[in-house]
Amino acid sequence: xxxxxxxxxxxFALDFAAEIERIASGVRRALSTELNRRGLVVAxxxxxxxxxxxxxxxxxxxxxxxxxxxxxxxxxxPTSTSRGRLLAEHLGIEHEVFDIAPAxxxxxxxxxxxxxxxxxxxxxxxxxKNKIVLEGGLEGxxxxxxxxxxxxxGKIHEARLEYRQYLMIVxxxxxxxxxxxxxxxxxxxxxNYAVVGTPNRLEYDQGFFVKxxxxxxxxxxxxxxxxxxxxxxxxxxxxxxxxxxxxxxTDTYSLAQGQDEFYFGLPYAQMDLALWAYxxxxxxxxxxxxxxxxxxxxxxxxxxxxxxxxxTRYLGGAPILMGDPPGAA
Amino acid sequence: xxxxxxxxxxxxxxxxxxxxxxLLGLDDSFLARGLIDSTGMLEVLLFLEESFGIKVxxxxxxxxxxxxxxxxxxxxxxxxx
Numbered sequence: 062x063x064x065x066x067x068x069x070x071x072x073f074a075l076d077f078a079a080e081i082e083r084i085a086s087g088v089r090r091a092l093s094t095e096l097n098r099r100g101l102v103v104a105x106x107x108x109x110x111x112x113x114x115x116x117x118x119x120x121x122x123x124x125x126x127x128x129x130x131x132x133x134x135x136x137x138x139p140t141s142t143s144r145g146r147l148l149a150e151h152l153g154i155e156h157e158v159f160d161i162a163p164a165x166x167x168x169x170x171x172x173x174x175x176x177x178x179x180x181x182x183x184x185x186x187x188x189x190k191n192k193i194v195l196e197g198g199l200e201g202x203x204x205x206x207x208x209x210x211x212x213x214x215g216k217i218h219e220a221r222l223e224y225r226q227y228l229m230i231v232x233x234x235x236x237x238x239x240x241x242x243x244x245x246x247x248x249x250x251x252x253n254y255a256v257v258g259t260p261n262r263l264e265y266d267q268g269f270f271v272k273x274x275x276x277x278x279x280x281x282x283x284x285x286x287x288x289x290x291x292x293x294x295x296x297x298x299x300x301x302x303x304x305x306x307x308x309x310x311t312d313t314y315s316l317a318q319g320q321d322e323f324y325f326g327l328p329y330a331q332m333d334l335a336l337w338a339y340x341x342x343x344x345x346x347x348x349x350x351x352x353x354x355x356x357x358x359x360x361x362x363x364x365x366x367x368x369x370x371x372x373t374r375y376l377g378g379a380p381i382l383m384g385d386p387p388g389a390a
Numbered sequence: 391x392x393x394x395x396x397x398x399x400x401x402x403x404x405x406x407x408x409x410x411x412x413l414l415g416l417d418d419s420f421l422a423r424g425l426i427d428s429t430g431m432l433e434v435l436l437f438l439e440e441s442f443g444i445k446v447x448x449x450x451x452x453x454x455x456x457x458x459x460x461x462x463x464x465x466x467x468x469x470x471x
């Protein structure tokens with residue numbers, strides 16, 4: 062615990078030039094000594110994390126050894142693809158667009174999601190949009206999800222997802238991240254490259270990723286950086302303004318959805334500061350003062366950080382073995 | 391069978407894969423023991439709603455009502471009363 066006031070400026074200060082060089086040399090070392098691969102595949106969403114990860118990949122191995130993938134599906138925002146292209150062209154990397162919608166259709170992804178939407182909101186059909194929204198944790202309640210649907214007239218309908226509906230919509234939606242990862246590894250295998258994972262520290266720590274989906278990778282260059290630092294690094298690296306100013310969205314549900322309402326409960330800048338404060342032993346009163354919320358609300362934020370860590374710890378772990386086979390790490 | 395017995399049996403069978411009642415005290419905190427996460431709580435809510443004919447409102451989804459067998463039993467009693 063420090064006596065200085067809690068501030069983002071103090072928490073997220075970083076020597077970006079040195080950090081970029083440290084990450085780049087670490088990635089090169091991983092490729093040459095552990096992974097034995099010749100370059101890097103990065104899926105580019107148009108968001109800040111994949112953009113900075115791709116830029117770091119280029120710093121590490123050069124643009125000629127980075128392969129960018131843009132993997133839109135039915136509900137992807139057109140601006141995601143246009144920003145992805147902009148980034149790839151800015152970095153000068155080879156890239157391609159592959160629409161994963163037909164694969165998702167064949168797997169039943171969209172049909173399963175629509176089944177749940179119809180069960181929760183009778184009348185759901187053509188012209189409706191949906192998203193799921195996290196509630197509860199920051200008010201001291203159990204975390205749960207609501208399905209929010211917008212009818213063609215623009216009216217919003219909300220209802221809590223019950224257990225089986227929640228599991229189904231998450232399972233079906235996770236196809237998106239898993240199909241994308243399948244494509245990333247196809248290209249990595251074909252090129253003898255490694256796959257870059259793009260979670261920031263908030264996502265990595267709080268389990269905001271899909272196991273064997275976006276959570277899967279060979280190297281994760283920004284998993285130790287707070288999202289505020291990722292934005293600052295993007296500006297330091299002079300990435301295009303459209304990317305530096307992009308608002309974080311999941312781009313996973315048809316109705317516009319911020320990452321805060323989907324998972325974190327607070328806007329990323331506040332969540333970043335909360336995680337930093339939690340990791341540095343700051344009291345709830347100090348966090349509350351910094352965020353402009355009550356001490357009790359700040360305690361609920363800390364409890365939610367712990368609950369998400371507990372609930373998602375297995376996502377990043379290796380399979381649990383029942384013995385100790387030779388060669389195990 | 392009392393609500394507490396039914397709830398304990400359900401949690402033992404589905405969360406601990408056991409029928410050994412010594413594994414779950416009536417006042418044990420599910421959160422403190424790491425037994426029931428938020429998804430698990432949705433499953434428990436479904437069980438409560440289907441088995442006891444109650445409807446749990448969003449504001450009632452708090453540990454005070456749901457974080458032990460005895461708390462759940464008391465909550466059911468209040469809802470049914």
